[in-house]
Every structure is written in structure tokens, then in C-alpha cells.
Amino acid sequence: MTTFIIRRVIWTIPVVLLVIFMVFVMMRQIGGNPFRVTERNVPEAIQRNLERKYHIDEPWYVQYSYYVKGVFTYDLGPSMRLRTRSVNDIIEEHFPKSLQLGLYAFLWSVVIGIPLGVLAALRPNSIFDYGAMLFSNVGFALPNFLVATLLIYYAAVRWDLVPTNGWPSGEGIAQLWAVDSRVILPVFALGLFPLAYFARLVRGAMLETMQQDYVRTAKAKGLRWRRVVGLHVLRNSLIPAITATAPLLGLIITGTFVIEIIFSIPGIGRYFIQSVSNRDLSVVMGVTVLTSVVVILANLFVDIMYGFLDPRTRDVRS
Amino acid sequence: MRRNKWPLLVAALLALFVFTAAGCGGDDEGAPTPTGEEPGQPAAEQVITIAWGAEPPSLDPGLASDTTSANIIGNIMDPLLRIDHETSEPVPNLAESWEVSEDGMTVTINLRDDGMWTNGDPVTAQDYVYSWKRTLSPELAADYAYQLYALQGGQEYNGCEANCDALADAVGVRAVDDTTLEVTLVSPQPWFIAQLSHHSFLPVHQATVEQFGDQWTLPENIVTNGPFRLVAREPEASIDLEKWDEWRNADEVTLERVNGRIIVDGTTRVQAFEAGEVDALDGSGLPPDEIARLKELPEYENYPYLGTYYYGFNIENISDVNQRKAMSLAIDRQTIIDNIAQADQQPATGMTPPGIAGQEEINPNSPWTPASGDIEQATALMGQVSSPDTKINLFHNDAPGHREIAVAVQSMWQELGLQTTIKAQEWAQYLEFIGPPPSKQVDVYRLGWIYDFPDAWNGLSLWTCESGNNSTNFCNEEFDALVKQAESTPDEAERFQVYAQAEQIMFGEDGEVPFSPIYWYTLPNLENLSIKDTFFIGPFNDMDLTKVVVTEAAA
Numbered sequence: 001m002t003t004f005i006i007r008r009v010i011w012t013i014p015v016v017l018l019v020i021f022m023v024f025v026m027m028r029q030i031g032g033n034p035f036r037v038t039e040r041n042v043p044e045a046i047q048r049n050l051e052r053k054y055h056i057d058e059p060w061y062v063q064y065s066y067y068v069k070g071v072f073t074y075d076l077g078p079s080m081r082l083r084t085r086s087v088n089d090i091i092e093e094h095f096p097k098s099l100q101l102g103l104y105a106f107l108w109s110v111v112i113g114i115p116l117g118v119l120a121a122l123r124p125n126s127i128f129d130y131g132a133m134l135f136s137n138v139g140f141a142l143p144n145f146l147v148a149t150l151l152i153y154y155a156a157v158r159w160d161l162v163p164t165n166g167w168p169s170g171e172g173i174a175q176l177w178a179v180d181s182r183v184i185l186p187v188f189a190l191g192l193f194p195l196a197y198f199a200r201l202v203r204g205a206m207l208e209t210m211q212q213d214y215v216r217t218a219k220a221k222g223l224r225w226r227r228v229v230g231l232h233v234l235r236n237s238l239i240p241a242i243t244a245t246a247p248l249l250g251l252i253i254t255g256t257f258v259i260e261i262i263f264s265i266p267g268i269g270r271y272f273i274q275s276v277s278n279r280d281l282s283v284v285m286g287v288t289v290l291t292s293v294v295v296i297l298a299n300l301f302v303d304i305m306y307g308f309l310d311p312r313t314r315d316v317r318s
Numbered sequence: 319m320r321r322n323k324w325p326l327l328v329a330a331l332l333a334l335f336v337f338t339a340a341g342c343g344g345d346d347e348g349a350p351t352p353t354g355e356e357p358g359q360p361a362a363e364q365v366i367t368i369a370w371g372a373e374p375p376s377l378d379p380g381l382a383s384d385t386t387s388a389n390i391i392g393n394i395m396d397p398l399l400r401i402d403h404e405t406s407e408p409v410p411n412l413a414e415s416w417e418v419s420e421d422g423m424t425v426t427i428n429l430r431d432d433g434m435w436t437n438g439d440p441v442t443a444q445d446y447v448y449s450w451k452r453t454l455s456p457e458l459a460a461d462y463a464y465q466l467y468a469l470q471g472g473q474e475y476n477g478c479e480a481n482c483d484a485l486a487d488a489v490g491v492r493a494v495d496d497t498t499l500e501v502t503l504v505s506p507q508p509w510f511i512a513q514l515s516h517h518s519f520l521p522v523h524q525a526t527v528e529q530f531g532d533q534w535t536l537p538e539n540i541v542t543n544g545p546f547r548l549v550a551r552e553p554e555a556s557i558d559l560e561k562w563d564e565w566r567n568a569d570e571v572t573l574e575r576v577n578g579r580i581i582v583d584g585t586t587r588v589q590a591f592e593a594g595e596v597d598a599l600d601g602s603g604l605p606p607d608e609i610a611r612l613k614e615l616p617e618y619e620n621y622p623y624l625g626t627y628y629y630g631f632n633i634e635n636i637s638d639v640n641q642r643k644a645m646s647l648a649i650d651r652q653t654i655i656d657n658i659a660q661a662d663q664q665p666a667t668g669m670t671p672p673g674i675a676g677q678e679e680i681n682p683n684s685p686w687t688p689a690s691g692d693i694e695q696a697t698a699l700m701g702q703v704s705s706p707d708t709k710i711n712l713f714h715n716d717a718p719g720h721r722e723i724a725v726a727v728q729s730m731w732q733e734l735g736l737q738t739t740i741k742a743q744e745w746a747q748y749l750e751f752i753g754p755p756p757s758k759q760v761d762v763y764r765l766g767w768i769y770d771f772p773d774a775w776n777g778l779s780l781w782t783c784e785s786g787n788n789s790t791n792f793c794n795e796e797f798d799a800l801v802k803q804a805e806s807t808p809d810e811a812e813r814f815q816v817y818a819q820a821e822q823i824m825f826g827e828d829g830e831v832p833f834s835p836i837y838w839y840t841l842p843n844l845e846n847l848s849i850k851d852t853f854f855i856g857p858f859n860d861m862d863l864t865k866v867v868v869t870e871a872a873a
Contacts, residue, residue, distance in 0.1 A: 032746030035461070037383055039749070039765050041786030042461065045477030049459035082375045084532040085553070093553055149585060157593045164590045165581055169552060264581045266554030279746050 001307060008300050012293065019292045020071055020285065024064055027281050034080045034279035054080050054282075067285050076286040081278045087286040090271060095290065096175035097167055098260065098267035102252045103176070104183065105191035109248075113195035114241065117202030118234065124207060132199060139196030144255055148189040148262045155185060165264035186263045190255050194248045201244055205237035212236075235309060242305050249298040253291060360572060361868045366849055367577040367595065369587045371602030373554045377535040379520035380453040383461040385859045388517045389600065390578070393863045394559060395520045395544040396433060396441070396566075401512060403856050406675045406772045408511050412441065412543075422506025422808045427514075429497040432566040435523050435543045443493035445521040450491050451475070452527070453518060456482060462518040465770070468510050470502045508808040509773035512675075515858075516770055545571050545864045554580055559863075572867045584718075588612065591844050597868075601841035601855045606719050609660040609842065617847060620662050623839035624673050624857045625768035626777065628666070629712075629727070630752075630833040633791045635761045636707050639830055643686050644699040645762075646834035648730045650691035654836065658722045661842040665689040666835035668821050669781075670774045673857045676814035680774050684825035687835060693733055700734045707761065710738040714764040715748040723836070724764065738762075752789040763789060766839065769858065774817040775804050781824065781832065792832030797823045 035042050035050045042050070051057040055066060070076045076087035120132040156164040162181045170178030209215065210233055218228045257269035268287055275283035374387035382391055398413035410416075416427045433441030450469065453460045454476045467473040470490030478485045490502030503510060513519070522534075523541040530539045537548050545567065546559040557578040561571055579596060581587045584605040590596045601621065604612055612618055629649075631642050651665035664672070667689075668682045700706065710731065714720040721742060728738040743751060751757045752765070767787070769776050779785065779801050783793035800820040807813040824830060845853050852867045 030747065031750055033749065034746075036746070036749050037461070039767065039787070041754070043464045043467075043786065045456075045473065046459065046461060046463055049456045049476070050461075053457075053459045082373075083381050084376055084378065084535060090553075152586065152589050157589050160593065164593045164595055165586050166555065166579070169555065261583050262586055264555070264579070264583065264586055266552065266580075270554065270582070277745060 001304075004307075005300070005304070008296075008303070012296050015296060016071065016289055016292060017068070019289055020067055021064075023285050023288045024067060024281075027279070027284060028060070030279075032279040034281065037081070037278075050080075054078070067282075070282075071285070071289050077282040079275075079280055079283050081275070081280045081283070087282050090283060091268065091286055091290060094266055094268040094271060096172070097169070097265060098253075098256050098269050099294075100176050100178070101167070101186060101190065101256055101259070101265060101267060102249075104187045105252055105255075106194065106249065108187050108191040109194035109198055112191075113198030114202050114238075116195075117199040117204075118206060118229075118237075120199065121203045121206035121210070121237075122229070129203075133203070136196040136199045139192040140200075142192075144189050144193060145258045145262055147192055148185070148259060151185045151189055152262070165262075167263070167265040167267070169266075182263075186259050186265060189263075190252060190259045193255070194252060197244060197248060198241055201241050202237055205240045206233055209233045209236045239306070239310055242302060242309060245305075246299050246302045249302075250295055253294065359870050361848065361870050364572050364574040364868050365577065366573065366575075366597040366846075366853075366866065366868060367579060369581045369590055369596040369599050370557070370578050371580075371584075371587065371600055372582060373580050374557065377540070377548070378532075379517050379522060380449070380458055380460045380462075382517055385602070386600065389859070389861050390548075390557065390559070391517045391520060392860055393544060393546045393576075394540075394542040394548055395517075397517075397520060398427065398429075398514045399511070400862070401515050401772055401856070401858070401860075403854070406673060406857075408515065413514070416511060418511070418808070422508065422806070423503050425501040425503065425510060426494075427499040427501065429499065430566070431497055433543060434564065434566065435541050436547055436562060436564075437523070437526075437541050439523070439525075439541075440496070441521065441543050442496040443499040444496070445524065446499050446519075447491050447493050448524045449521040450519070451486050451489055452522065454489060455486070460518070462516075465513065465516055465518045468503055468507050468513065470504045472504070505805045506808055507805055508810070508813060509771055509775055512773055513771040546573075546576065556580065567864070571864045573863055576863055588844065591617075591846075597846040597849055598853055599844045600861070601843045601859055604661070604842050604844070606658075606660070606722070612842075612844065613660070615844070617844045617850065619843045619845050619850060619853075621841040621843065621855045622664075622671075622673055622857050623768070623841045623859060624671050624772070625766055625839040626666055626669055626671055626835050627663075627766045627837050627839060628669075628764075628833045628835045630763050630765060630790045631831070632756050632760050632762070632789075633830075633832060635758075636710075638703045638706065640699045641703045641706050642831040642834075643829075644696040644703070644734055645731060645736070646686045646831055647688065647692045647696035647699065648734055649687075649727055649834060649836065650730060651687070651836055652689045653691075654723055654726055658726060659719065659837065661840050663837035663840050666838050668825050669777050669835060670817065670821065671769070671777075671838035674769065674772050674774050674777075676774065676810060676817070679811075679814040680817040680821055682818065682821040682825045682829075684821075684829065685827060686825060686829065686831055691730065693730075696734055706736075708736055710736050710761045711741055711759050712738050712762045712764070713741050713743060713748065713751060713760050715745050716742040717745070720764055754786065754789040755791065756789045760789070765789075768839070772857075774814075775801070778804075778817060778820050790832040792824075792830065794823055794830065 035047060055063060078086050079090060116132050120129040123129050152164050155161045162184055166182045168178040168180045168182060215228060215233060218232055256267055257273050260267045260269040271283060272287045370386050372386045374390055375384060376382050376387055377391055379391055382388055396412040399408045399411045402409045412430055412433050414428045414430045416425060418425050429443060435441060450466055452458055454463050454466050454472050456476060456478055463476045471488040475485040475489050492500050494500050526541040527534050533539060537551050540548050545562060545565045547562045549560045550558040559576040561574050581590055584603060587599055588608060591599060636642055655663045655665060667684050667687045670677050670680050712724055714724050724740045728740060731738050752760060752763045767777055767780060780787045781792055782798045782801055797820055800816050804813050804816045807816055824832060841855055841859060843855060848868050849866055852865055855861055
């Protein structure tokens, strides 16, 4: 297991290099002047000054080396649009909030979604099952920005239960447990789709597992139904759910972009989108690399969980 | 029956969730708490919350280039003068008075002696010399440095590559004494005085800037000289101002605190307002699909905004002036305003909007921009075009609202026999396309121009041959000569005549119609009834928070 983890971690480096290269090439391809903010054209002298300040007037390989060096020394340079903030500051200020949002949404989807699927599978074709699956279908069908806007309209404006937007803030690592009522709606909206997905998946997997011969054997043996479900059925049904976690985490990461804009959450997702429109290469670079590292780590985490749940896979690796 | 406990547990958890939410809900910060006084009286708590539509990229007057930064800077700093909203004339503020020399090349500004920085230092003329040269310096690479090209030596210093200190010394601004500033202009620009209201002419505190570098605008470092001070800032989330009790005119300021929430999404802004979480929006626009409903609310307010929304023609592609005249005639501006833009904009009849000094004389009342369009005349004119360009590419940027207008115009032009293809583009790419010079594919493009100061020159100088904002390929020597002439015509009446002639060249009976102005902008806004009477957004999207008073809302 340890060699497996170490190998995966080492593989991160060529992946990051590839990401830097692709971002660099793509941003150059799409062109655009990062300094022309409004419709006003930038006078020549000012354009030159700005290009000199941000090293854009140097040959492409020099610029590329700045970025590679910057990523590996964690000195990602200044933002071209926000003149007085460095990309490091931007990431340190805003990434914890997005991380918090994503984690909470994921936890919410797991804590509610999986039990929902389990319970629905244990009472197939009952009112509860139909209700849970209806809820799950709605969660699939409605895009998260629609859910978000509806939630704000009803919960915040009409019934005045929660504030309409915003996010609590905390210092450094304390951000991850900084909570107030503003957390509720965004987490609900972002986690709805993964919740629906987990519920359906677990229900289906459980129903299928319960048909298996070994389950019938266990019941026939006289084991209590609770033990059969809890030990045998559940563990095997969770495997497809774990498999689904990796792409769902990716979905959550990209979903934060929209949710952050709607709920005015000062996270990194908003920066990502805006910095591409702004042609702010240093921010795009920093955030993309960060996102790829997060996705790689998430996938690694999922694979490790896999190993715990399914002993068969453990021996195949290493 | 143990397995039946699970649904109970889940239900209990959900109920707990909902009850905590209800308990923590109803965040009502910013709304004034009634104290039982009569309606109309100033409330006990003079605190308001404004929803800003964007994070201000920089609070450094030298670097700010957007309206949010300009509005905040305009209230934490003390401008030399302000523009009166009714008369469009400059009103003294920190500058007590000013004189312009006979030839118009030298301006002497006399500062008040009670200007003060928040750390106790007096505001002196040296502060302005330092700040203006700093804004012009190539190292700062300020976007708005071009505003200071009015100063002699300004453009040279800004474009300097090496050995810049000598050029810095040669810039035409000097401190005669602590309260007298002498400015030498590069030409007798008559609008320079009005231009001084722009935020790029605000001073910065030298010692603070030198000590903290680009971190000087953080709340713990910043030193300002205006009626409010920056007390708290969370990037992308909030920005809070508090009244500065030692400002020279502090007893005329009623507001104690202005909390700013940064809400980028238009719909969320409106929802925050309707939930009572913010007292006013900042004029950055209401979502187009809600404007019809919001206009009926008593909280709705509408302000003129000095700017022109237009469709530019690529003269190289649409080379026959009759076709351009026809296309301009066919546009039914009033219908577009009533049904699409819906913010009571004014149909434009020339470039210069009302609110610019002398607009009544300058406006050509163009025969080519009738408010409701004129299809008959347009079709007749189209008939006179020998080889019309019938396949039109209409480009616009993909911000909300432009597409709908383009679709309307497309159907209007169809009646002329023109087939219009609408192409929406992302902003940065769009700007590359229209250049100038515009890409060959561009036949018509949509753009707007927001005025920096209340002189028509600001809008007319866009259309000179060399202008970096002229993507129409319009190049008329007579027009250029008139614009140049205006630069040396200090007498207002005379200058307005020059502007009128320039507008005639573009939009008169024999005008070249290089672009078709559609409407003059407005700022639709929502304001809580407790501040609506005193909360005001000026025609440059400028807010003067010293005038705002929170009153008891009527019962």
C-alpha cells in the first residue's frame, strides 16, 4: 500500500507539468489583451509599461520558465487584473472557502444520500422508496443554479429563514469549521446532485446484492437480518458508490463555480472563471494547477478507500 | 421493531436542521431599527448597507479603473472639485478656487488649508505633485495615466524607457507653496478643470505608499483624507467604511457607517435587497428579466448616466453612406427601449448625451436617428444603393441584454432586404476582433462609451482617424481639424459651435453616419425608502455618501 501511495504521489509531478504546459499554450491561443478591461483601448505607452511589468514582453520560453519555476517554488506571481494581490494571496484567502463548501456538500450528499438509498432498498416499492426516488430524480433533473435561485427566493426572501448570500469567514485552517446559517443553502444546492446520485446508486447496488447467493446463505444460516445487511450487503454495495465518488468530487469542484457566484461566496471558483475572461494568466495558471492537484489527491483518496473496502484489489497493486 | 428507528432518526436530524436554520435566520444587518420617532426624521442608527456589483480591483487612485473603486475612493478621499449634478459645472471642494491663464496653458489651483490626512498630516500641494507624477510613472503602469497626458511632459514621461528622472522633473506640475498648485498644460484644454473631478487626480499619502508599497490600501495601513475611512475589507465579500470624525466638514455628514457587500450576480443582488439585507444597490444594473417587475416598486429609482450605446459600422465593408443611413433609419429605438432595455433610456439623436454642457446646441437632432424608426424612407434610400452589402455580420459581446437588442435590429434590417447574422463573443475576444482596426468580418459592432468628464470632447475625440477607440474606419480630416480646434477654444459658446459642426459631419443631413447611436444610458437602481430621498447616483455613476441621511421609514 505504501509503495502504491508513493508512486501515485510521484506521478503528480509530470501531471502538473503537463497541466502548466497546456494552460500556457491554451491561454496564448485564445489571445486577448489582459489589460484592456473596458471598451477603452489602452494607449501604447501604458500597454508597454504593463507588458514590461508582467514580463509579457519577453520571449515565450522565458515566460514559460517563470511559470514552471513559480509553481514549484509556490511563488505564483502577481495577478494582472488585481494589481496589488499576488496569486498566492488569492489562493490562500479563497481556496479554503471553496474547499469548505465542497467538503460540506460532499459530506451532506454522503450522510443523507447513502442512508436514503439503503433505506429505500430495504423497503422496496414502499411509499418511502417511491418518495426517496422521486426526490432523487428531482435532484438529477434540476440544475444546481435553478435549485439555488429557488431556494434563495423561498427560504431567504419569502420566508426569511436564512440570509440570501454570503459565507462565514475564519482564519486559516479554522475556515473549515466556520459555520453560520449562510452555509445551509449553498451546501444543499451543491450537494443535491451527488446526493441523488448516491441514493440511486446505493439503492440499486443493494437491491442487486441482496439477490446474491451468499446473502441467501447468510439468511438461511440464521444470521440476524441486521448483521447480514450491515456486514455483507452494505459493504459490497458501497463499492460502486466509492467508484462514483471520484467523478462526483470533480463535479462538486466544478459546481462550486456557479454556486459561488449565485451565493456570493468568496471562493476560488469565481476567480477561476473570471480570470479566464480577464486573461489573467498567472491566476489561471495557479488555480488550474491547484485544481489538478486537488483532483489527483481526491482520486488517490478514493483508491485507498477502495483498497480498504475490497481486499481483492489490495493484492493486485504493489 | 429496531429497523424502524432509522427513518425516525433521519427525520429528527432533518427537523433539527430546519429548526436551527429558522433560529439563525432573518439576518437583518443594515436595516435601520425604528426608535419610535416620527417618519421622515433622521433615524437613530445612521448605518446603511450597499450591494456593490464587483470587487474593487484596487483602491489606489492611480490604479483604479472601474466604477466600484471610483465610488469608494471618491468617498474616502477628498476630490479637488465635484461636478454639480444639475448644472454640470465644477464646484470647489478641496480646491478653494482656481485661475486659468489668458492663453489657457497654465492653471493655478488654490487648496483649502484645512485638508488633512487621517494620520494628522496636512494635505499639501506637494502631495499632488508626488501623486500625479507617480500615476504617470512607467513603473506604476497605471491604466488611467492617459488622463494626465493633459500635463506638459506627461505623455513623454509615461512612455519613457530609460533615464526617466529627468522626464519626471519636466512634467508640468509644481507646488508653488503648500496650498498652491501650478499646472502647465500641453494645450489650452478647456475641460481640464472639469477633468479634475476624476479619481485619477486624487492624491496619495507619500510616506504611506513608500512604506507599504502595494499593500498600502489595506485597512490597517491606508491613509486617506476624505469624509469616510476604510475600516474593514474582506476580499470578494465585504468592504466597510466609517465616518471620519475629523474630516474638515464632518458635522455636515450624517451617515456613521457604510457597509458594503460584494454581490456579483444581479439576481442575488435583487434578492438580497428584497430580503432587507442591503439598503441600496450601486447602480450596476438590474437583471433584464426582472426590470419590468422592479419598475413598479416604490424603491425603484432611475438616474441618467452619461454614455452612448451605439452600433458602429465598418465603413470599409458598408461603403455606401446611403446604406448606413438606411440601416440607421430602420432602427426603431423607442421600441427597443420600451420592450428590451426597459430602463427608460433616451433614444439617441447624436453622440453627445444630455447632461454634457451645451448639449442643446451640440446635438444635431439627426434626421437619421428617428426615435421610432422610419422604414419607408429607409427602404427608399436602400433602393438608391447600387451594390449593397446584403450579408451583414453583427458582432456583440455576450453580456446580458445585447443579444435581444441585436435580434430586434436584425428583424428591422430584414425589411430592408438585409440578411444579418448575429455573432456573440466573449469580451476579451470581442475586443480583439473590433481592434481597431476591426477584423474584415465585422460589418456592424455594438459598443458603448461612458464619459469621463462633462465635456463633449471626451466623446467626440473617439472618432478621429488615429483614435484607438474608433473601429469604424471613419477618417475625416475636417472632423479631426474641428476636434483639434476645440482643444484651443476656451470660450464655451464658441466651443459648443465647434462640437455642433463636428456632430453635423457625422449625423447631419449630409452626415457620414459612421455609427448609429441607439440610446443614452440610464442607471436603474433600487433604494430602501428610508434613504431614497438623499441617496443619489450622479451622471458619472458617482455617489456622494456625505449627503445620505437615513430617515425613519413611514409606518
